[in-house]
């Protein structure tokens with residue numbers, strides 16, 4: 439039964455992959471709204487200290503994000519598992535004593551979200567709900583711990599019935615993990631998080 443299930447999941451994943459060449463990403467979206475006057479937007483920036491403590495957490499989060507951009511729920515599940523493990527290995531004792539309680543709460547929340555993603559390799563919408571929460575957790579985390587790279591917090595206003603959703607990326611080029619190939623270019627930069 440389980441083997442049959444796995445076979446169906448992987449068949450589904452490869453079937454999706456076969457459609458990737460059809461590429462009409464973004465075009466339908468831009469036609470939906472009338473063109474607004476382009477005004478130069480000043481992107482707010484926050485500076486965080488340099489730290490290597492979050493390297494494997496960020497690596498695995500970004501791999502998870504890329505899997506969701508590709509509509510690959512199975513890959514997202516395995517990246518979610520690796521992220522869960524990386525979060526579990528974070529060394530709290532290396533952080534300021536006054537921040538450890540708050541950091542532990544953030545890490546616990548992030549672990550729960552990563553675990554749900556890892557356990558739902560057949561439900562990409564459910565993975566995306568937890569991924570949205572995870573982006574908030576990791577932003578809170580790096581504001582305290584610092585980061586080893588510049589990150590951008592990006593925003594898609596159409597996610598979750600137009601309530602919107604945020605995510606983190608190492609690039610300010612929009613590749614939307616909530617809508618996948620369906621609407622890959624939908625979104626904008628909210629904040630730049632750079633390293634001092």
Ligand SMILES: [Cu+2]
Nearest residue numbers: 554555564568
């Ligand atoms: Cu869940």
